[in-house]
Amino acid sequence: MLAEPRSDQEKTQLLNRLKRVEGQVRGIQKMIDEDRYCVDVLIQVSAINSALKNVGMQLLERHTHHCVSDAIKSGSGEESIEELMKVIKQFSKS
Template identity: 55%
Template sequence: METIYTYEAKRQELIRRLRKIEGQVKGIARMIEEGQYCLDILIQVAATRAALHKVGMMVLEGHVHGCVTRAVREGAGDEVIDELMKVIEKYTKE
């Protein structure tokens, strides 16, 4: 049986956001190639990081509403919560 992750419901939105981020990264590369002003580049880097963070939060939300909730109901909450906390720790490091 194939596992269906909760973020699947938002797959198209996630893909759309990631394609936009891809365009932003290409735009930043172009700005650097063209020798544009440093602060303008940094503003675009910050916007791209924020967009990528939003994608991660959407996936995390799906995980909590789906996988974590299901594990708690099935009595395996502690293990899944420990796993989640390790991932959140990595995710929030800069």
């Protein structure tokens, strides 16, 4: 099943969020290198986890509204729903 192309705005939003996360990871590396207080590092790790979870939720929502919805309309919804449920289970473990 092919993904529906994202709008330029949507793609830009996702990429900007991921670039921010990338910057946060580099920040944590620097914090560890500088022997910063563990709690401060942990707070930043938590912020990264939250940011990645938000990106994942946005992708999951889009996938459901577009790919799964289109599959249901075209009569191949059962397979798409099973795939979605597997992804939701995997995503909720993190």
